[in-house]
Amino acid sequence: MNVALGGTFDPVHDGHHALFERAFSLGDVTVGLTSDSLAPKTRAVDRPVRDYETRKAALADELEPLAAAHDREFDIRTLHEPTGIATEPRFDALVVSPETVDGAERINELRVEDGLDPLQIEVVDHVMAEDGDRISSTRILNGEIDRHGNLTPAASGRQSE
Structure with missing residues (x-):
């Protein structure tokens, strides 16, 4: 299974770790990491965000041991828009937190409009x-x-x- 999830991940915490664990339990994972221009637009609270490359390095450090433990592959890609990578045909599932379920449902609407199967939406509770x-x-x-x-x-x- 090819699994997608996305976010700003700054800083990475145990709530994110729960998302990653669920994603790796399902299959190989592609994480969409918000670009520097998108990151401020994805948060309800205005606060500083570290630059993309710094966040990407910290995220990779978090994902490597999880991928190894689950014998899975992972990739980190840049998100330039909120629907991100999940509208691509190659994905089977999308892992989200409770506050992003509406976005996941919107992604499935876009996928269906494009003639693609909807993604399996996996909601991970807050930690x-x-x-x-x-x-x-x-x-x-x-x-x-x-x-x-x-x-x-x-x-x-x-x-x-």
Whole structure:
């Protein structure tokens, strides 16, 4: 099976890791990584994003051991538009998080319009931080949690006040 997923992945965290694990459990994986011009448009929160090459290197470091553990191949490609690579005929499945299901359904609509079979949509639930809220890149960059969802010392201090 050829599996697609996409995102900005900055920084990579355990929520992303859950997406990657599910994708590799299904087949070979192609990750669409948002271009520098697309990345700011894909987030609800305005925040800085590292450049494409830096994000790509960090993503590759994350994917290599997972691919090896599942005996799978992976590729990282640049996303220039939100529907990205998933509209290409070669894919069978798309791995998404709950907030991106609508986009996945739109991709399937485009595929059907183009005479392609719809993708199998695999929804991976959010991974929760130790405080019960979901792990997100924004929370990590705000210093609330680390990539694994552990509260940072600063956040722990705020919580006990």
